[in-house]
Each structure stands twice: as structure tokens, then as C-alpha cells.
Amino acid sequence: xxxxxYSLASEILYQGHAPKGQDYGSPAAFPLFATTSxxxxxxxxxxxxxxxxxxxxxxxxxxxxxxxxxxxxxxxxEKSLVCSSGMGAITSTLLALVRPGDHILCNCxxxxxxxxxxxxxxxxxxxxxxxxxxxxxxxxxxxxxPNTKLLYTEVCANxxxxxxxxxxxxxxxxxxxxxxxxxxxxxxxxxIRPLQMxxxxxxxxxxxxxxxxxxxxxxxxxxxxxxxxxxxxxQKLCGTPxxxxxxxxxxxxxxxxxxxxxxQMKNAAQLADALEQNPHVxxxxxxxxxxxxxxxxxxxxxxxxxxxxxxxSFIVPEQPERIEQFMGxxxxxxxxxxxxxxxxxxxxxxxxxxxxxxxxxxxxMGITPGMFRLSVGIEDPGDLIRDFYQALEVFGE
Numbered sequence: 121x122x123x124x125x126y127s128l129a130s131e132i133l134y135q136g137h138a139p140k141g142q143d144y145g146s147p148a149a150f151p152l153f154a155t156t157s158x159x160x161x162x163x164x165x166x167x168x169x170x171x172x173x174x175x176x177x178x179x180x181x182x183x184x185x186x187x188x189x190x191x192x193x194x195x196x197x198e199k200s201l202v203c204s205s206g207m208g209a210i211t212s213t214l215l216a217l218v219r220p221g222d223h224i225l226c227n228c229x230x231x232x233x234x235x236x237x238x239x240x241x242x243x244x245x246x247x248x249x250x251x252x253x254x255x256x257x258x259x260x261x262x263x264x265x266p267n268t269k270l271l272y273t274e275v276c277a278n279x280x281x282x283x284x285x286x287x288x289x290x291x292x293x294x295x296x297x298x299x300x301x302x303x304x305x306x307x308x309x310x311x312i313r314p315l316q317m318x319x320x321x322x323x324x325x326x327x328x329x330x331x332x333x334x335x336x337x338x339x340x341x342x343x344x345x346x347x348x349x350x351x352x353x354x355q356k357l358c359g360t361p362x363x364x365x366x367x368x369x370x371x372x373x374x375x376x377x378x379x380x381x382x383x384q385m386k387n388a389a390q391l392a393d394a395l396e397q398n399p400h401v402x403x404x405x406x407x408x409x410x411x412x413x414x415x416x417x418x419x420x421x422x423x424x425x426x427x428x429x430x431x432x433s434f435i436v437p438e439q440p441e442r443i444e445q446f447m448g449x450x451x452x453x454x455x456x457x458x459x460x461x462x463x464x465x466x467x468x469x470x471x472x473x474x475x476x477x478x479x480x481x482x483x484x485m486g487i488t489p490g491m492f493r494l495s496v497g498i499e500d501p502g503d504l505i506r507d508f509y510q511a512l513e514v515f516g517e
Contacts, residue, residue, distance in 0.1 A: 128194070128310065129378035135193045136186035136371060152368040153182050179356060183367040187338075190374055191330075194309040195322050197342035201355055202367055206305060206325025207233055208360035209339030211241070213301065213321060214270075216354035217347075220246030222269040227254035227284060229277030229485075231303070232473045238272070254284045255414065257292065264296045274303040275312055275421075279433040279469045279493035280486050281405040283414045283421065290318025305329070305460075306431045310381040312421055321347060326370050328460025329430065332380045336369035338362045380462060380498060384430030387504065388496040392432050394505040400515040402490065406432040430496045431459065433469075438490045442514050449511035452499055459495035464504060467493040 137150055158174045160166045169175050174182060184202045191200040203209040214237065218224065226238050228251040238249035252263045254273050264271075271293045273284040286302060293300040301321040302314040308329045314322045324330055326338040339362070341351060355361055392406035404411075407418035408425035422428045436443065447455065447466075456465035457472060467473070470489045474482050482488070496504070 127378075132190065132193065132378065133375050136189040150183075150186055150368070150371060153177075153364050155364075177364060178359065178361055181364050181367075183364040183371065184362050187362070187367045187371040187374070188340075190371060191324075191326075191340045191342055194313075194374075194377070195304070195315055195340075195342040196309070196313050197315050197322065198345045199348040200340055200342040201348055201352055202326070202362040202370075203339040203341065203355060203360045204362050204366075205337050205360075206303075206323065206327060206339035207237075208355075208358075208362075209323045209325075209341045210234055210303075211237060212355040212358055212360045213323060213341055213351055214242065214247075215245075215358065216351040217299070218242070218247045218269050221267060222247050223265050223267045224249040224270045224272055225260065225263055225265075225268050225298075226251045226271075227273035227277070228252055229254070229274065229280060229282050230272075231274065231278055231305075234272075234303070253282070254289065255282050257285065257288055260289065261292055264292070264298070268296060268298050270299050270301055272301045272303075274306065275314065276306040276407070276429050276431060278306065278431075278473065279405075279467070279491065281407060281412070281429070281431065281433060283407060283417050285417055286312070286314050286317040286319055286421065290320075293320075294318070307429050308377065308381050310378055311385060311423075311427055311429060315342065317421075320344070326374075327458065329381055329384070330377060330460075331370045331373045332377065332460060332462055333373050334458065334461040334463075336366040336373070338366050338370050381430060382427070383498045384462075384496050385428055386426040387498070387501045388430045388432050388494075389426045389428065390501045391494075391496055391504050391508070392434075395434050395508060398509060398512055400436060400512040402435045402437070403486075404432065404434045405486075431493070432496065433491055433493045435488055436490045436492070436512070437515050438488060439515065440489070443490070445514040446511050449514060451507045451511075452497070452504060453494070453507070456495075459493075461495070462498045464497035464499060465495045467495075469493055 157176050187202050188200040252259050290300045299320040302319045304322050305325045321343040324340045389408040395401045396404040407428045453464045453466045
């Protein structure tokens with residue numbers, strides 16, 4: 121379907137229905153190709169398949185290509201790759217683009233396993249990484265080296281929600297002949313499109329908001345055709361392409377991304393405002409709040425306060441027994457190590473993602489034993505607010 125002056129909500133329903141070399145008519149739902157390979161009847165067909173068709177599913181398959189087309193539409197990029205996970209997207213991209221002797225400048229607010237890739241895995245290959253707070257552009261500029269190949273950041277940091285100024289970082293990267301790679305997992309293309317703000321590569325853990333139903337794992341890479349064509353052979357050799365079933369599942373669920381994520385972002389803004397007013401909550405981190413240190417930047421990056429992110433964090437008193445009681449009294453939110461699903465879930469960074477970090481270092485980042493990270497679902501916002509308020513009463517008893 122050619123793009124016109126139509127909304128994302130409408131056009132996403134018609135993306136990815138006609139992969140190359142296949143004619144399915146007009147199926148109401150795109151079919152699942154549960155096969156390991158495609159057969160051919162002549163060498164002529166074999167040559168054609170290798171050029172523009174389907175051969176072995178690790179190399180290419182209709183379900184993955186269908187999803188890739190949808191992702192390219194959402195992110196407004198030339199081409200995309202779908203990987204077996206968000207980490208597969210990150211590692212495939214880095215292994216394809218950096219070489220021994222290169223330097224990567226990273227935001228110090230990173231997902232834990234991304235941090236491990238940067239500081240441990242890549243060092244084994246002679247690639248050095250350094251970390252700095254990307255909310256301080258002067259510090260970022262000072263940390264760039266002559267061999268800096270890549271700047272890497274997430275739009276919203278986990279779990280403090282610190283924002284990265286994508287346009288300014290893109291300008292800084294390009295001024296120094298480096299690429300800007302952005303993780304858009306917490307925000308999605310419904311909220312922000314880093315490529316349109318100057319970023320060179322955008323990746324996402326599609327397991328989260330993009331899929332939304334907590335039933336499939338996948339990752340995506342979107343960039344210009346030249347970069348994607350450089351990354352794809354490495355992706356294939358590393359065995360990180362997404363499998364047909366997960367690609368098919370995510371593609372089906374992605375058709376409702378506009379409905380789901382807009383609801384989640386609006387719910388999060390309303391819940392953040394309500395929690396900030398609760399006497400038992402010491403602090404709430406969400407870009408929509410006027411108290412958020414980067415609120416002005418948030419208004420520049422996003423369309424509005426209710427179109428930022430479905431993620432937030434908040435801090436309650438450091439009372440372990442009361443915290444256990446608080447969690448037990450919640451009706452909707454349950455503890456989960458992942459995020460982005462239609463159900464509201466919470467996570468405790470001190471006992472999960474940041475458990476190995478010294479307490480002093482955590483506190484410098486604003487992470488205390490009373491902090492919870494919250495992934496807001498599509499429940500009625502009034503119900504969520506009432507539920508959290510009644511559970512928070514344990515801190516006043």
C-alpha cells in the first residue's frame with residue numbers, strides 16, 4: 121500500500137501483506153509459513169529464489185519480511201531487519217559496524233545486558249567503550265575521541281527515565297564522523313521516530329511494547345539501505361534472524377500498536393500525576409510531569425504530555441515489610457522482569473537489574489530500595505489510580 125495522508129493507525133493495517141515473489145491473493149490474515157525451506161523445480165527457479173525469493177528461513181522468509189516492512193513504515197526508515205531478540209538486534213549491529221581499535225561512546229544509563237556487551241563482550245574483540253551521562257551534552261562532546269565510531273543511547277533510561285536529546289546528539293555524532301544508534305524500546309515509533317531526528321540506526325526489543333501481548337520475542341534494526349545491507353550478512357552468520365512464528369505473532373499484534381501504546385502512554389501520564397500527589401510517594405519519574413528535570417526537553421521531543429512513554433518509576437519509603445505488603449495489596453500490577461504488555465507490571469531495580477551495583481552508586485543514580493519501575497497497561501486509568509492508592513495506604517498504617 122502506498123503511503124498517503126493517512127494516519128499510522130490506518131496504514132499499519134495494510135503494511136507487510138505482499139512479500140516479494142509471492143502472490144497470496146487477499147488473505148484477511150497474513151499466513152504463517154511454518155517451514156524450514158522452500159523447494160524449487162529447476163535451476164532457473166533456484167537462481168531466481170536466491171536473487172529475490174525465499175530459500176532457507178534463516179536467510180529469509182515471508183513472515184520476517186512482512187514484519188520488516190511494517191517496522192520500516194513505523195520507524196520511517198529505508199530498510200529493517202527482524203532479529204531473534206532485542207539483544208540479537210544490538211549485537212548483530214555492533215559486530216557488523218565496529219572493528220578492533222574503534223571506540224563507542226555510550227550513555228551511562230543503559231539496559232544491564234547492553235552494558236555488559238559494551239564493557240565486556242566487545243572488549244574481547246578490541247573495541248573500547250566509555251560511558252557518560254548523555255543528559256550533559258558538554259560531557260558527551262568532551263568524551264568523543266578521534267576513533268569514536270558510534271554514539272549509543274536509549275531514548276528513555278531504565279529506570280530513572282532520563283531523556284536523551286536525539287537531535288543534538290545526532291548533530292554531535294555527525295560532526296565527529298560517528299553514527300548515532302538509538303534504542304527506542306521504551307518509547308516506540310508511536311511516540312518518537314529517532315531516524316527523523318537525525319539518528320542513523322534505531323533498534324527495538326519488539327518483545328515489549330511493539331508486540332504488547334507478552335507472547336513472542338523479537339528485535340528490530342532500522343536504518344538506511346546501505347547500513348542494513350552491511351548488517352544483514354553478520355546477522356545471518358550469527359544466527360540471530362527472527363523465526364517465522366514469532367515474526368508472524370508480532371506482525372499480528374503490531375497492527376494494534378497505535379491503539380495500545382497511545383492508551384498506555386495516556387494512562388502512564390495520568391497515573392504519574394496521581395502518584396506524585398500521594399503523600400506516601402517520595403518521587404515520581406515520568407517526562408510528562410512538570411517536576412521532571414528534563415520536562416522542557418520532553419515537550420520538544422514528544423507530541424505532548426500524554427504521548428511520551430508508558431514507562432515510569434516511583435519511590436516509596438524504604439520499609440521492606442511495608443513494601444512486601446504494598447505489593448501484595450495491588451490488584452492489577454504484578455511483578456514481571458519484562459515490560460510493555462497490555463497488563464500493568466512492576467519491577468524492583470535494586471533486586472533485579474541493578475542488584476550487583478553498590479548501594480552508593482545506585483543512590484547516585486537516584487535508585488533506592490524504595491524505587492519501583494512501572495510498565496503501565498491498558499486498564500482503566502481510574503481503576504489503576506484507585507488500586508495504587510489503596511495499596512499505598514500500608515505506609516500510613
